[in-house]
Amino acid sequence: MLPLxxxxxxxxxxxxxxxxxxxxxxxxxxxxxxxxxxDNLDFMRTIGPDINNIGQFNEANRSxxxxxxxxxxxxxxxxxxxxxxxxxxxxxxxxxxxxxxLGFDYENVRRLNPQIIYVSSQGFGGGxxxxxxxxxxxxxxxxxxxxxxxxxxxxxxxxxxxxxxxDHMASKHVVIxxxxxxxxxxxxxxxxxxDMAQTEVAASLAGEYYLDYTFNRRITKPMGxxxxxxxxxxxxxxxxxxxxxxxxxxxxxEWKSFCDAIGNPDWTKDSKFADLLGRLKNxxxxxxxxxxxxxxxxxxxxxxxLQAVGVAAGEVQRAPDTLADPQLKWDGAIVELxxxxxxxxxxxxxxxxxxATPPLKSTPAPLLGQHTEEICRDLLKISDKEIKRLLxxxxxxxxxxxxxxxxxxxx
Amino acid sequence: MTKEQEGALSGYRVLDLTDSKGAYCxxxxxxxxxxxxxxxxxEGDPxxxxxxxxxxxxxxxxxxxxxxRNANKRGITLKLDIPAGRSILKKxxxxxxxxxxxxxxxxxxxxxxxxxxxxxxxxxxxIASITEFGHSGPYKDRKGSNLxxxxxxxxxxxxxxxxxxxxxxxxxxxxxxxxxxxxxSIVAAIYMRGTTGQGQYIDTSVHVTSRMGLYPWIxxxxxxxxxxxxxxxxxxxxxxxxxxxxxxxxDGFIRVIALTPRQWDALVRVLGNPxxxxxxxxRDFMFRIGxxxxxxxxxxxxxxxxxxxxxxxxxxxxxxxxxxILDIADFYNSPHTKARKFFVEVEHPVAGKADYPGPxxxxxxxxxxxxxxxPCLGEHNEEVYCQEMGFSKYDLAALRxxxxx
Numbered sequence: 001m002l003p004l005x006x007x008x009x010x011x012x013x014x015x016x017x018x019x020x021x022x023x024x025x026x027x028x029x030x031x032x033x034x035x036x037x038x039d040n041l042d043f044m045r046t047i048g049p050d051i052n053n054i055g056q057f058n059e060a061n062r063s064x065x066x067x068x069x070x071x072x073x074x075x076x077x078x079x080x081x082x083x084x085x086x087x088x089x090x091x092x093x094x095x096x097x098x099x100x101x102l103g104f105d106y107e108n109v110r111r112l113n114p115q116i117i118y119v120s121s122q123g124f125g126g127g128x129x130x131x132x133x134x135x136x137x138x139x140x141x142x143x144x145x146x147x148x149x150x151x152x153x154x155x156x157x158x159x160x161x162x163x164x165x166x167d168h169m170a171s172k173h174v175v176i177x178x179x180x181x182x183x184x185x186x187x188x189x190x191x192x193x194x195d196m197a198q199t200e201v202a203a204s205l206a207g208e209y210y211l212d213y214t215f216n217r218r219i220t221k222p223m224g225x226x227x228x229x230x231x232x233x234x235x236x237x238x239x240x241x242x243x244x245x246x247x248x249x250x251x252x253x254e255w256k257s258f259c260d261a262i263g264n265p266d267w268t269k270d271s272k273f274a275d276l277l278g279r280l281k282n283x284x285x286x287x288x289x290x291x292x293x294x295x296x297x298x299x300x301x302x303x304x305x306l307q308a309v310g311v312a313a314g315e316v317q318r319a320p321d322t323l324a325d326p327q328l329k330w331d332g333a334i335v336e337l338x339x340x341x342x343x344x345x346x347x348x349x350x351x352x353x354x355x356a357t358p359p360l361k362s363t364p365a366p367l368l369g370q371h372t373e374e375i376c377r378d379l380l381k382i383s384d385k386e387i388k389r390l391l392x393x394x395x396x397x398x399x400x401x402x403x404x405x406x407x408x409x410x411x
Numbered sequence: 412m413t414k415e416q417e418g419a420l421s422g423y424r425v426l427d428l429t430d431s432k433g434a435y436c437x438x439x440x441x442x443x444x445x446x447x448x449x450x451x452x453x454e455g456d457p458x459x460x461x462x463x464x465x466x467x468x469x470x471x472x473x474x475x476x477x478x479x480r481n482a483n484k485r486g487i488t489l490k491l492d493i494p495a496g497r498s499i500l501k502k503x504x505x506x507x508x509x510x511x512x513x514x515x516x517x518x519x520x521x522x523x524x525x526x527x528x529x530x531x532x533x534x535x536x537x538i539a540s541i542t543e544f545g546h547s548g549p550y551k552d553r554k555g556s557n558l559x560x561x562x563x564x565x566x567x568x569x570x571x572x573x574x575x576x577x578x579x580x581x582x583x584x585x586x587x588x589x590x591x592x593x594x595x596s597i598v599a600a601i602y603m604r605g606t607t608g609q610g611q612y613i614d615t616s617v618h619v620t621s622r623m624g625l626y627p628w629i630x631x632x633x634x635x636x637x638x639x640x641x642x643x644x645x646x647x648x649x650x651x652x653x654x655x656x657x658x659x660x661x662d663g664f665i666r667v668i669a670l671t672p673r674q675w676d677a678l679v680r681v682l683g684n685p686x687x688x689x690x691x692x693x694r695d696f697m698f699r700i701g702x703x704x705x706x707x708x709x710x711x712x713x714x715x716x717x718x719x720x721x722x723x724x725x726x727x728x729x730x731x732x733x734x735x736i737l738d739i740a741d742f743y744n745s746p747h748t749k750a751r752k753f754f755v756e757v758e759h760p761v762a763g764k765a766d767y768p769g770p771x772x773x774x775x776x777x778x779x780x781x782x783x784x785x786p787c788l789g790e791h792n793e794e795v796y797c798q799e800m801g802f803s804k805y806d807l808a809a810l811r812x813x814x815x816x
Contacts, residue, residue: 125751
């Protein structure tokens with residue numbers, strides 16, 4: 001069996017966090033139903049010209065069914081209410097206050113289904129002055145304090161990354177919380193409400209810097225790639241354009257191996273680099289010298305040369321490096337899925353193995369409304385005639401009736 | 412009499428053999444009420460040596476990294492690579508629901524403590540193993556590190572200032588990505604065990620999980636841009652400054668998320684409808700990316716008139732997400748952080764009293780709270796070995812003297 005077999009999850013998700021959580025629930029065997037409307041699209045469906053052909057959306061929304069419904073109509077809300085009654089878990093990450101305005105906040109949902117587990121994951125979390133602020137990952141790394149130290153000391157200002165960090169860490173916290181709550185319900189019969197703040201996830205993952213403030217009254221400054229207890233420790237430019245290899249040398253023994261690996265050039269014999277304290281004290285000069293060596297070589301060669309002598313080194317990967325990575329190939333870490341619109345594309349697979357389950361797999365992301373009719377028939381026992389009427393009235397959407405929604409880049 | 416409210420995972424016991432690769436995994440379980448017993452070698456987890464320290468004094472009870480990631484756990488010492496230590500671990504396994512370890516490939520099996528052995532002692536036991544690169548495969552014996560694993564995760568090429576060295580995210584992001592995945596699979600296995608009664612073995616590595624926790628889109632982005640007739644996809648690089656631009660303001664910096672034309676229009680309103688920003692071409696996201704430097708020069712004049720919080724609030728009013736770039740103290744002191752009571756005071760017998768980041772969620776039925784500080788080295792030896800396992804104080808002294816604890 002699969003771990004979450006027979007568990008039904010309603011996902012009111014947009015962007016990264018709840019869709020990614022839904023994908024994991026689905027991979028673990030739950031029946032995940034994404035509630036979506038063509039008149040209020042998951043914004044990830046709007047970052048390209050076709051709502052059904054967007055890489056990031058189709059990655060995060062795998063392993064779930066799409067139920068297309070207009071939440072602006074009373075009938076639509078009533079149908080979603082029927083789904084709420086048979087769900088085990090509801091997860092949502094709309095802007096704070098939106099679920100309440102739709103009539104699906106915890107207080108209302110609990111009346112329909114007292115045992116439900118309801119997880120809200122907002123940028124800032126409930127119960128404070130910013131609860132209803134719209135938020136995206138890159139805002140939250142900023143507002144949590146983490147971005148302020150995600151930089152080199154001499155950068156004009158911190159820019160972090162163009163990834164949506166901390167979205168994909170917050171999503172795993174959603175999954176952990178929901179399943180722990182489900183297990184608690186199995187043991188006690190009690191549902192509950194969980195109110196997560198994604199800023200707090202980011203802060204929790206860097207907790208030591210907050211303690212540096214609360215214990216030491218020190219406001220941590222950016223450190224870049226330098227380590228207080230290892231040198232060389234950084235990314236070094238290699239042959240080619242924007243190619244880098246990360247190198248981390250901790251012990252003096254590793255330093256000796258490093259020197260051997262690069263052929264013991266004269267500069268490595270300088271006594272100021274002989275021990276850790278000397279290397280830390282002269283780190284600018286050391287980094288320059290290491291960089292002169294790496295600049296002549298491919299990043300992959302630098303990695304291989306150093307790993308061969310037991311020094312931690314890794315190329316700064318891009319997608320083609322990831323696809324060529326022999327360990328990831330060995331692990332089957334990248335999988336191909338055939339999506340009805342996007343065709344055969346590559347995605348990361350489930351990154352863990354569980355010995356008592358069959359191999360965990362994902363299914364392609366749904367088209368908007370792809371499963372509306374089967375969910376109406378199988379779960380809600382609505383007649384075909386009624387389904388057709390609701391589709392005609394635009395209360396429900398299927399891929400046909402959702403055609404033309406979106407309307408282009410960020411439309 | 413009211414019973415103290417317990418966490419969602421209360422009643423489960425977790426044996427924690429991890430160091431910094433798995434510390435966040437067991438912290439997540441401990442924060443939800445599991446009885447996590449951190450088992451350290453007699454000389455202590457190397458995580459006790461990770462800076463920063465209280466008052467910058469290196470001390471095994473004063474590593475802030477360790478104190479944060481091990482709060483809510485109990486701690487005992489045990490030497491596993493001698494027979495006496497192994498037999499004690501096997502006794503503990505009988506009482507446990509979960510064991511988490513992050514030793515190198517084959518290490519546990521070499522000690523005769525592999526899944527095949529421990530599952531005979533306790534068939535309901537769930538074991539989660541976190542390795543750096545996997546238990547098998549071409550990289551299995553390679554050396555990783557926080558920096559190296561981050562570099563290989565796919566996010567690093569996108570991190571940092573344009574044109575400069577890619578930049579590490581502070582903390583231990585690749586290890587924590589492995590930790591959250593281990594934790595996901597553990598709670599899933601616990602729930603499954605409620606039906607089957609059986610434990611299982613979970614295998615994961617930092618290398619496969621890091622991209623899933625940090626930037627899973629790197630391969631799909633590339634794959635979706637790869638079309639037989641089309642040009643090759645553009646290479647990933649550091650685009651943080653152009654996609655989510657940062658601008659100076661009166662008292663710091665803000666980050667702006669203006670992706671849609673509607674969000675851009677709102678941004679222009681926030682800045683008082685300046686004419687130079689009102690020309691129609693700026694409404695186009697790709698035009699803004701392509702002319703990021705020019706736009707930056709234009710924007711400064713307007714953003715610098717306001718404070719971070721003025722722009723944050725105006726962004727909400729007009730409909731464009733704008734975030735203040737807070738420093739660590741700003742976040743701690745923020746009225747929202749205070750209202751949610753995210754930081755909680757914890758008192759540690761050696762480290763003293765201070766506010767700690769709490770669990771990042773509030774639960775109505777089973778509160779997630781910090782109930783105890785990180786354990787001192789061997790702090791719960793007597794409690795666990797004597798009071799719970801029935802060893803006498805003489806036994807304890809003998810085991811200590813014999814180097815087992």
